[in-house]
Amino acid sequence: MDYLRFYQQRPVLITGGMGFIGSNLAHRLVALGAKVTLIDNLLPDTGWHPANIADLQGRVRLIIGDIGHPETARDAVMGQAVIFNLAGSISHIDSMRHPLMDLEANARAHLVLLEAVRQYNPQAVVIYAGTRQQYGTPQYLPVDEAHRNLPNDINGINKLAGEWYHRVYHRAYDIKTCSLRLTNTYGPRQLIRHPRQGFIGWFVRQAILGETITVFGDGQQRRDLVEITDVVDAFLRAGANPQAWGHVFNLGSEPATLLEIAELCVAIAGCGRVTLAPWPEERARIDIGDVYCSYQRARETLGWEPKTPLRPGLQRMIDFYQRHAEVYLTPAMEIGFGSGLGLRSSGRR
Amino acid sequence: MDYLRFYQQRPVLITGGMGFIGSNLAHRLVALGAKVTLIDNLLPDTGWHPANIADLQGRVRLIIGDIGHPETARDAVMGQAVIFNLAGSISHIDSMRHPLMDLEANARAHLVLLEAVRQYNPQAVVIYAGTRQQYGTPQYLPVDEAHRNLPNDINGINKLAGEWYHRVYHRAYDIKTCSLRLTNTYGPRQLIRHPRQGFIGWFVRQAILGETITVFGDGQQRRDLVEITDVVDAFLRAGANPQAWGHVFNLGSEPATLLEIAELCVAIAGCGRVTLAPWPEERARIDIGDVYCSYQRARETLGWEPKTPLRPGLQRMIDFYQRHAEVYLTPAMEIGFGSGLGLRSSGRR
Numbered sequence: 001m002d003y004l005r006f007y008q009q010r011p012v013l014i015t016g017g018m019g020f021i022g023s024n025l026a027h028r029l030v031a032l033g034a035k036v037t038l039i040d041n042l043l044p045d046t047g048w049h050p051a052n053i054a055d056l057q058g059r060v061r062l063i064i065g066d067i068g069h070p071e072t073a074r075d076a077v078m079g080q081a082v083i084f085n086l087a088g089s090i091s092h093i094d095s096m097r098h099p100l101m102d103l104e105a106n107a108r109a110h111l112v113l114l115e116a117v118r119q120y121n122p123q124a125v126v127i128y129a130g131t132r133q134q135y136g137t138p139q140y141l142p143v144d145e146a147h148r149n150l151p152n153d154i155n156g157i158n159k160l161a162g163e164w165y166h167r168v169y170h171r172a173y174d175i176k177t178c179s180l181r182l183t184n185t186y187g188p189r190q191l192i193r194h195p196r197q198g199f200i201g202w203f204v205r206q207a208i209l210g211e212t213i214t215v216f217g218d219g220q221q222r223r224d225l226v227e228i229t230d231v232v233d234a235f236l237r238a239g240a241n242p243q244a245w246g247h248v249f250n251l252g253s254e255p256a257t258l259l260e261i262a263e264l265c266v267a268i269a270g271c272g273r274v275t276l277a278p279w280p281e282e283r284a285r286i287d288i289g290d291v292y293c294s295y296q297r298a299r300e301t302l303g304w305e306p307k308t309p310l311r312p313g314l315q316r317m318i319d320f321y322q323r324h325a326e327v328y329l330t331p332a333m334e335i336g337f338g339s340g341l342g343l344r345s346s347g348r349r
Numbered sequence: 350m351d352y353l354r355f356y357q358q359r360p361v362l363i364t365g366g367m368g369f370i371g372s373n374l375a376h377r378l379v380a381l382g383a384k385v386t387l388i389d390n391l392l393p394d395t396g397w398h399p400a401n402i403a404d405l406q407g408r409v410r411l412i413i414g415d416i417g418h419p420e421t422a423r424d425a426v427m428g429q430a431v432i433f434n435l436a437g438s439i440s441h442i443d444s445m446r447h448p449l450m451d452l453e454a455n456a457r458a459h460l461v462l463l464e465a466v467r468q469y470n471p472q473a474v475v476i477y478a479g480t481r482q483q484y485g486t487p488q489y490l491p492v493d494e495a496h497r498n499l500p501n502d503i504n505g506i507n508k509l510a511g512e513w514y515h516r517v518y519h520r521a522y523d524i525k526t527c528s529l530r531l532t533n534t535y536g537p538r539q540l541i542r543h544p545r546q547g548f549i550g551w552f553v554r555q556a557i558l559g560e561t562i563t564v565f566g567d568g569q570q571r572r573d574l575v576e577i578t579d580v581v582d583a584f585l586r587a588g589a590n591p592q593a594w595g596h597v598f599n600l601g602s603e604p605a606t607l608l609e610i611a612e613l614c615v616a617i618a619g620c621g622r623v624t625l626a627p628w629p630e631e632r633a634r635i636d637i638g639d640v641y642c643s644y645q646r647a648r649e650t651l652g653w654e655p656k657t658p659l660r661p662g663l664q665r666m667i668d669f670y671q672r673h674a675e676v677y678l679t680p681a682m683e684i685g686f687g688s689g690l691g692l693r694s695s696g697r698r
Contacts, residue, residue: 096521099460099514107456107510111448111503148497152520154460157513161456164506165448171501172445 003240008033012239013080015039015067015113016048016087017060020190021129021182023052024228025084025235030059032236039076039087041066042332043105046089047191049332051324068109073116082125082239085113088162091196092133093282095155106158107165114169114177122175126166127238130181130248132293134160142224142255142294145181145248152288163248170246178244180234183252183293186313187228188320192328200225203262204314205329207269208321216279216287219259224252224292227308227316237302244302252293253306264311268318352589357382361588362429364388364416364462365397365436366409369539370478370531372401373577374433374584379408381585388425388436390415391681392454395438396540398681400673417458422465431474431588434462437511439480440545442631444504455507456514463518463526471524475515476587479530479597481642483509491573491643494530494597501637512597519595527593529583532601532642536577536662537669541677549574552611553663554678556618557670565628565636568608573601573641576657576665586651593651601642602655613660617667 012029016022017038029036038060040048053060065072067087077083088106089095095102110128117124135143136150151157166177186200195202206213234251238244256264262274279287298304308316321328361378365371366387378385387409389397402409414421416436426432437455438444444451459477466473484492485499500506515526535549544551555562583600587593605613611623628636647653657665670677 099464100457103457103460108449108452111452115448151513152517154514154517157510157517160513161506161510164500164509165503168501168503168506 001240003237004032006240007236009035010081011035011037011079013037013039013076013083015076015083015085017062018042018048018050018052019086020047020052021185021228021231022084022086023189024187025086025232026053026056026060028232028236030056037061037063037076037080039063039065039067039072041087043089045091045094045194045196047197049189049191049328051327052189066109067113068104070112070116073113074120077113077116077121077124080121080124082127083117084127084235084239085110086129088129088159090131090155090198092153092155093196095153095158099154102154103158106155107161110162111165114165114175117175118169118173122173125176125239125245126178127235128163128166128177128179130163130179131156131159132181132183132250132291134163134181135291137288138291141290142252142292143250144294145250145297167246176242176245178238178246179248180238181248181250181293182226182231183250184223184225185228185231186225187317189228190317192321193331199258200261203265204317204321207265207272208318208325210271213262213265213272213274214277215258215262215274216277216283219262219276220257222255222257222290222292223261224255225261225310225313226251226253226306227313230306230308234298234302234304237304241302247301249298249302250293250295251298251306252295255290255292256310261310264314265318268311268315269322350589352586353381355589356585358384359430360384360386360428362386362388362425362432364425364432364434366411367391367397367399367401368435369396369401370534370577370580371433371435372538373536374435374581375402375405375409377581377585379405386410386412386425386429388412388414388416388421390436392438394440394443394543394545396546398538398540398677400676401538415458416462417453419461419465422462423469426462426465426470426473429470429473431476432466433476433584433588434459435478437478437508439504439547441482441502441504442545444502444507448503451503452507455504456510459511460514463514463524466524467518467522471522474525474588474594475527476584476593477512477515477526477528479512479528480505480508481530481532481599481640483512483530484640486637487640490639491601491641492599493643494599494646516595525591525594527587527595528597529587530597530599530642531575531580532599533572533574534577534580535574536666538577539666541670542680548607549610552614553666553670556614556621557667557674559620562611562614562621562623563626564607564611564623565626565632568611568625569606571604571606571639571641572610573604574610574659574662575600575602575655576662579655579657583647583651583653586653590651596650598647598651599642599644600647600653600655601644604639604641605659610659613663614667617660617664618671
């Protein structure tokens with residue numbers, strides 16, 4: 001069956017469903033006719049935002065709750081065919097400042113979710129959002145899935161543990177798990193309020209506000225960016241493909257330098273400027289130099305490849321934030337639940 | 350300075366101090382003139398036993414508490430020169446049954462301890478007890494430190510995370526951490542009450558009770574056993590050697606088959622017998638075949654090697670349990686705090 005038609009009428013859970021990737025995946029799944037449930041714990045400073053799902057009101061079921069809570073996890077997973085497990089925190093800086101919160105969100109909560117799946121819905125497919133941060137400083141480029149996992153921050157360790165729980169639950173209990181190791185994802189609905197969740201949101205924010213984008217070092221560090229539409233496509237392919245179970249897959253794309261990316265943001269936005277600055281010590285110590293990933297395995301097994309080149313991808317993102325800057329610059333917590341932005345359970349199912 | 354004299358008058362903390370390795374290390378450190386503090390949370394079914402430290406009463410400071418509790422960790426680490434971080438759970442079976450308890454003991458608690466060290470005693474040396482279980486099924490033999498970490502149970506994942514926290518705290522904050530990856534440790538004061546903490550304690554128990562030792566499969570799986578005296582020596586060397594900081598070291602020894610080990614137990618004990626049986630499914634799925642480790646790095650950097658051959662080592666262990674069988678077959682919780690077995694803080698310091 002075509003992997004897109006697979007989702008028609010299919011009950012699907014997205015953890016971290018109000019976040020950047022979760023909400024984009026939700027929009028796509030609703031369009032494909034899936035029965036979508038979102039769960040989000042509204043953890044401060046992570047990517048959730050009411051605006052991310054405002055236009056899905058009445059078309060999805062929304063659970064405000066934490067997958068680290070056993071009864072909540074049980075209620076969320078029961079009856080689901082596919083679970084896109086995107087909940088977590090991705091800030092390397094925050095993980096060093098608040099390591100226990102990072103552990104809770106990225107390791108412990110996933111163990112609770114997997115226990116719920118094992119006990120109450122062992123037939124479910126679970127697709128986890130891993131990260132190339134697990135690899136740490138690349139030993140060679142491009143980084144493939146055989147690369148050693150040598151995380152150099154707390155976030156990388158906890159994300160690694162979270163992924164390994166999925167692998168052990170596959171191995172020991174035949175749970176249909178898979179991990180996609182994401183590299184730098186970018187696009188509409190990404191967090192741009194603070195600079196601690198990757199550089200792209202911050203570059204875009206500064207460009208559209210006409211501010212100065214500071215690039216550390218000489219700006220020649222290379223990264224591979226994958227546009228959100230392509231990342232969503234990878235999750236849809238993995239969730240529908242039994243050959244994915246028990247495996248991990250890198251996403252990736254052609255690398256570009258940070259300086260090139262910054263200058264492209266400024267050029268597309270038509271305002272802002274770029275400057276170079278020395279590395280702050282806190283960041284230098286956990287920086288990992290050039291990093292980009294081989295996605296050959298995802299191409300061979302899932303038929304996936306990135307289709308959105310950098311310029312049109314950034315154009316789409318900057319267009320979005322030029323239209324919606326105000327709401328996305330407002331802290332999510334300040335918007336509140338009475339604003340009509342979709343923060344109510346739909347009761348559809 | 351000689352590494353043994355290093356400990357004279359030195360303030361030293363042992364987490365998991367009432368356990369198998371912790372209590373043996375405590376005896377050695379007291380004999381070397383160190384100022385020893387033990388902390389133990391008395392977690393059920395782990396290796397702690399009042400009898401393990403009964404003869405140390407008045408010669409060590411004992412904290413009954415959990416290093417996962419921030420204030421307890423702070424009080425325990427302050428003023429210590431060396432912290433031997435042995436707290437944790439090592440049961441692979443238990444980790445699959447109670448994964449969240451395993452996470453708490455083997456990952457989260459160590460993050461709390463390391464945060465306490467970073468905040469209140471950043472000069473301390475921290476030696477962590479890692480495990481060859483982190484490697485999972487060996488890709489080659491003997492397993493060296495460059496072998497990929499491919500844990501195949503929850504315990505291996507959480508122990509791996511615990512070790513990585515130590516490595517990141519060294520890298521990011523210059524905390525003087527080191528991990529010794531232990532293989533099968535055996536000797537006096539080892540848990541023999543249940544079979545879920547490795548096979549040696551169970552083999553010895555069955556031999557001295559005149560029971561039948563069941564070996565799974567054909568009994569030809571090889572393991573390397575390291576006698577507790579040698580393991581204690583490795584910790585003492587690592588704690589006193591700045592070249593250890595930031596590194597991991599395997600312990601290891603000449604491998605023997607499980608059948609040979611079982612038959613040796615019966616021969617030394619002078620009773621019991623050995624039988625072969627098919628693998629139970631729960632164990633077969635997480636078994637890792639032959640495994641033994643290269644300790645070349647520990648030999649080169651720490652000057653360590655195992656000195657106790659298997660037969661005299663097992664002889665010493667079996668002698669110990671033939672003298673002390675009754676107390677070690679009694680669940681630790683049932684002995685109680687009023688029995689004079691040392692469960693009171695000495696107030697020496």
